[in-house]
Amino acid sequence: MRFSQAFIPTLRDDPADAEVVSHRLMLRAGLIRKVAAGVYTYLPLAWRSIRKAERIIREEMTAAGAQEVRMPAVQPAELWKESGRWDVYGRELLRLKDRHDREFCVGPTHEEVVTDLVRGEVRSYRQLPLNLFQIQTKFRDEIRPRFGLMRGREFIMKDGYSFDADTAGAEVTYRAMEAAYHRIFARMGLTFRAVEADTGQIGGSFSHEFMVLAETGEDDVVHCTACDYAANREKAEARVAVPDKRDTPDLQTVPTPGLTAVDAVAVALGTAPERLIKTLLFATGGDGDDAFAAVLIRGDREVNEVKLAGLLGDGARLADEADVARLTGAPAGFSGPVGLTGVRVIADRTAAGLTDAVTGANAADAHHVHVLPGRDFALSETADLDTAGAGDGCPRCADGTLAVRRGIEAGHIFMLGTKYSDTMQATFLDPEGRPQPFVMGCYGIGVGRSVAAAIEQNHDDRGIIWPMALAPFHALVVAMNVKSDPVRQAAEGLYAALGAAGVEALYDDRPERAGVKLTDGELLGIPLQVIVGDRGVERGVCEVKARATGDTREVPLADAAAEVRRMVDAALAGRGAGGAGA
């Protein structure tokens, strides 16, 4: 493509309202333009990258046995009412009525439609497994769309849904999808981690996220430095060293005037924060005994809000001062499990395992010491509500230590189980002729977000550094001065030779100053730059420069197309992401 004819409206200056680097660079490099909040037009360069991502996804999904379909974007409300999500999905669901006043939504996801399809067509276990996917524009009416394609309202998603006859089969399918996702993100040229994740609103029994690692990511990826364990911080477990077991004398109450902070209490009582049990009261929005819950966690640990929401529901909030006072008889900071009634008590595993512990005494300015869980209060319910962090022990291996990196959720796979087939009565007949619910999985990839994440992961202060597989073009041919006949002729020849060699080349034939072209070249981030200038052409050479490293080599004009082809192939095969070195 000739730059002079291409629609690449680059911007000289940073746009005002772009908060993250991918958003800023996608606007500046002429990749996207905003149409409404969280709603964008993809311009030709972005669309080329999106289509490359789609192709990789499509090939790997198909190779893994999934079949491509296309379900409608506009979905009838009846199906959502049947699954129960019409009422719970909230305002993110873009609802509308057609001319006959029938209710519809613009689909944010397609569990309902696909379940309805399959229950209508699949009658027998012989027709299973079945794995369907689509690549489609979705809409989620985010309350605060931001960050360009990272958190838009309208977005392009690959969503897949599998149907198996039993859990064992569903797990085989799930693992095949997991493996396909590894291949997909590897082929995209991204550095990523597959992590254990919370199942959230989609539901189901377990799930993995595919996190593109980038400092600007919104998620914390907790991973072991010794083994394969990795999880979203929302879900991550830690192996927490247990303080030495002690015989626990009889419980005593001691004065702790004005001391509510863990560290202060520990110092005052001559003990360590890891011997304290924090008691946090939450209002759960439930009735009676379920209206409040007390969560016990070790003094040096923090409650994980997502795990808590999984246990208590999304509505759980820290109880206010008045409720704390009413329930414990004491101000906040002196709560404790001993003698606490009328609330559900949940002990995090770090608290449940303590001996000779300290807790609040449910009386102002007082704590209990020599507390033994199970003796001094009932351990009726324990759970993992702990927040894993850097330096914690790995929950999977004996010696590993956890580290934390930032990540961008680009893919998410869920073992749904029978959540949707149960509510929507989607069944098949097993070999004995008995109706059984389909065991389902679902598998999403944010296509636009993957492309944006590639930029978040790969850029510098001059612009984008595309991985070869997602780059809108493989190579940028820069004619430094199109008014020079030798330069223009050499560049035109190179552009033609690259085309003949199957290299996707963007040819900057614009009558602009060399500096403008080189600056735009850095901004656009095409992996390989082929720079054709007067002095080189005199000597029969051009410069081949790798955008990622800046490495530059002189290459004879006659060899340049073949050399670039070789470098493109090497980069696509994963042997160096566009490095100019041999």
Added chain:
Amino acid sequence: MRFSQAFIPTLRDDPADAEVVSHRLMLRAGLIRKVAAGVYTYLPLAWRSIRKAERIIREEMTAAGAQEVRMPAVQPAELWKESGRWDVYGRELLRLKDRHDREFCVGPTHEEVVTDLVRGEVRSYRQLPLNLFQIQTKFRDEIRPRFGLMRGREFIMKDGYSFDADTAGAEVTYRAMEAAYHRIFARMGLTFRAVEADTGQIGGSFSHEFMVLAETGEDDVVHCTACDYAANREKAEARVAVPDKRDTPDLQTVPTPGLTAVDAVAVALGTAPERLIKTLLFATGGDGDDAFAAVLIRGDREVNEVKLAGLLGDGARLADEADVARLTGAPAGFSGPVGLTGVRVIADRTAAGLTDAVTGANAADAHHVHVLPGRDFALSETADLDTAGAGDGCPRCADGTLAVRRGIEAGHIFMLGTKYSDTMQATFLDPEGRPQPFVMGCYGIGVGRSVAAAIEQNHDDRGIIWPMALAPFHALVVAMNVKSDPVRQAAEGLYAALGAAGVEALYDDRPERAGVKLTDGELLGIPLQVIVGDRGVERGVCEVKARATGDTREVPLADAAAEVRRMVDAALAGRGAGGAGA
């Protein structure tokens, strides 16, 4: 793909609610399923065909200089209000409000969004021409969606928009698109005509439709049997033989008691219907003199409703008896232009050219004879409001006669001119630095409708007959009996060999009876069938059958893959649409 693993839910019986053949066959062959009225899921086979159509479109559009983008499906109302279409588009526009109560629509077309994009980015004539297209899911809330993909509410469309600096440039672009459309429909393997068409609601100065010819088409394609002229009946002109010119005596009024029908009047007055002028009164919904219009047309011709709507607006309706009586002083059937006042009078060209004509006398039971247009009434406004039909003369060539065929509108291109750039104030600076409105064109292809039209055009009573270019698979390998080891081994070998030869093969490996498989094969309409049975395998041969013709040949198993490859290539190159003959 193995049939046993493919999601191809064929139906034994015709579905009840499918009125047209493509709808019926797409349901029966397991291509689509209805989700709501006019809203379908495309199953894997249909999706493969759609993607093939998309690919052809994409390649030809790109080759013709258009650049692919993706605009949002959900569009802000502001843009539609700016163009004025928010108020006039009516209930076909699917309107909705987001969580912040802002108005949006699900886009049925994208003139507004693309004009807004281009006016924001293109400042200079140097950046023109610019031609952008997308392939996208649209929604039009049809009042009576029907005929499956032929008239759905949600549908896949290629829509393109061009921006030029002047009319001459826009016409060059328009012709390039017209040529690209010819290539697209030819590559799809369809028999089609490009016809002159009405511009309708999209507007603009002229347009062409690409009509896939099929007996079941909803449109009439009027075409010359001698030259290239072709037009939608809505727009078609006819060269109508003019009755011999006569000197016209003075006007006389004659009694025609009870005679209102053209033929009866002609017989009673001893003249021919082509010497009568019919006077039809229409209520236009306008004010004062514009509230009604009288249309004069020759007695043997019919008024074309679409041409009439183009002149009088969509709201024009035949005036009721009371209005006719009030305006003419006579019952309907005796209206005439002589002395008619208070209404706009429009003479069709066939009426304007008459001599010695007969008209109603604006009095009960009376006609005027010896009427001369221009002498006895003013010819203030003439127009072409005539309906062309089979047997009429061609308006373009001297000798040609018109014929009529049925067609399906699969593509439509419009010279928009400055309709949208004027209303939306989309301008660029010309070489003198003066702002000028973009001269626009727009170019649509119904992708799903093209695929459905391929079926309307190519089927028999056993099922679909895919053109090779749109067929979901090139070849169907039928193992007549998978329980026979030699048959299964031969079929598996052939399936592998076809894959190695790059032939897209569907392998019917199902443990079904041979009859079921052959029936399904005819229904699915894969162009080439490779039938592997016991007796053939004993002799080392299979049968290669062309679905279109039924021609069957024995081919040695060892040669079959190469032979099928050759036949596929020949069909794709347009040398026989899958015929089995050499």
